[in-house]
Amino acid sequence: MIMTEDAGVQVVRRATVVGAGTMGRGIAQVLAGAGIEVTLVDVSEAQLQQAQEDITQSLHRLVRRGAAPAGQPAEVLGRIRCTPHLDASIGPDLLVEAVVEDLPAKRAVFQQGASVLPETAILASNTSSISITTLAGAVPGPQRVAGMHFFNPVPVMSLVEIVRGERTSPGTVQTIVALAQRLGKSPVVVNDYPGFVSNRILLPMLNEAMFVLMEGVAGKEAIDEVMRLGMNHPMGPLQLADLIGLDVCLHILEVLHRDLGEDKYRPCPLLRRMVAAGLLGRKSGAGFYAYAGGRASDGTAP
Numbered sequence: 001m002i003m004t005e006d007a008g009v010q011v012v013r014r015a016t017v018v019g020a021g022t023m024g025r026g027i028a029q030v031l032a033g034a035g036i037e038v039t040l041v042d043v044s045e046a047q048l049q050q051a052q053e054d055i056t057q058s059l060h061r062l063v064r065r066g067a068a069p070a071g072q073p074a075e076v077l078g079r080i081r082c083t084p085h086l087d088a089s090i091g092p093d094l095l096v097e098a099v100v101e102d103l104p105a106k107r108a109v110f111q112q113g114a115s116v117l118p119e120t121a122i123l124a125s126n127t128s129s130i131s132i133t134t135l136a137g138a139v140p141g142p143q144r145v146a147g148m149h150f151f152n153p154v155p156v157m158s159l160v161e162i163v164r165g166e167r168t169s170p171g172t173v174q175t176i177v178a179l180a181q182r183l184g185k186s187p188v189v190v191n192d193y194p195g196f197v198s199n200r201i202l203l204p205m206l207n208e209a210m211f212v213l214m215e216g217v218a219g220k221e222a223i224d225e226v227m228r229l230g231m232n233h234p235m236g237p238l239q240l241a242d243l244i245g246l247d248v249c250l251h252i253l254e255v256l257h258r259d260l261g262e263d264k265y266r267p268c269p270l271l272r273r274m275v276a277a278g279l280l281g282r283k284s285g286a287g288f289y290a291y292a293g294g295r296a297s298d299g300t301a302p
């Protein structure tokens with residue numbers, strides 16, 4: 001990426017991740033893995049406990065495949081402090097929010113963060129679809145707000161989609177680009193627009209796979225196999241929807257449909273039905289496939 005203006009890159013030493021769900025724990029792990037002291041904040045103690053277990057497992061997995069030295073898990077875990085309090089003790093250089101996909105919830109995190117952090121702190125959102133410009137409008141210093149969109153599973157996926165809001169400063173973008181590179185990721189900068197680039201392209205494909213299933217064109221295994229073997233995708237679209245979470249998929253499609261105003265983004269009725277029934281994919285134990293301990297248990301998906 002070429003930057004014409006040197007707007008001053010800030011070095012992130014101490015960071016805060018708010019939200020200890022799947023994405024928040026992955027983000028905390030990769031930040032701590034790069035030597036950054038991390039405060040992981042979540043209102044739920046149970047969620048924080050589960051996050052520590054998941055991060056430990058993921059770190060050991062990296063050691064087993066030779067991607068990290070044996071001593072690394074203890075070192076990385078030692079850099080992550082878990083707390084239910086978003087107060088003045090949190091990491092002051094950067095706050096990454098990864099809470100539920102809900103504008104008021106995200107806005108509240110940024111406002112509370114801004115009230116306890118220095119005004120130089122960068123406020124980044126891992127949102128998959130909420131407008132960065134709208135979020136930034138709600139906090140003092142909108143120039144320090146940007147999207148820092150990670151992909152699941154965070155320790156494995158190399159992309160970070162960096163979203164520039166209407167008022168995001170070049171310095172903020174450069175700081176997040178430099179940070180993503182330090183995490184060993186590949187940053188790509190895009191402008192704020194519904195679904196950004198990644199989900200604007202990905203979600204219509206997943207949605208279409210659901211229509212294909214609903215219309216009886218093929219069964220779930222056949223649909224996934226066509227895309228895996230014919231297009232060389234690492235997993236089929238229905239398997240991927242289960243990994244992302246069907247509620248998250250529905251939410252992104254609703255944003256695309258509403259904000260771009262085109263019927264091609266209309267969420268598949270089957271998706272709506274499954275979300276209403278609590279079939280949310282891996283995290284709920286069942287979606288298009290059934291899972292036990294995060295792995296497919298019906299012998300049909302990897």
Ligand code: 3HC
Nearest residue numbers: 058061062065128150151152153155156234235240244302
């Ligand atoms: N932590 C550490 N390592 C992990 C891991 C984790 N959480 N998950 C997987 N790995 C490692 C494994 O150890 C393995 O390493 P190895 O190849 O050296 O043995 C490697 O990753 C592959 O894992 P598996 O063998 O378990 O399984 P697969 O080969 O099937 O890979 C996958 C799993 C990486 C998930 C692969 O199927 C894949 O890339 N799928 C597509 C994922 C994708 O598209 N993600 C983006 C979703 S969209 C999104 O997140 C945006 C949001 O806004 C919607």
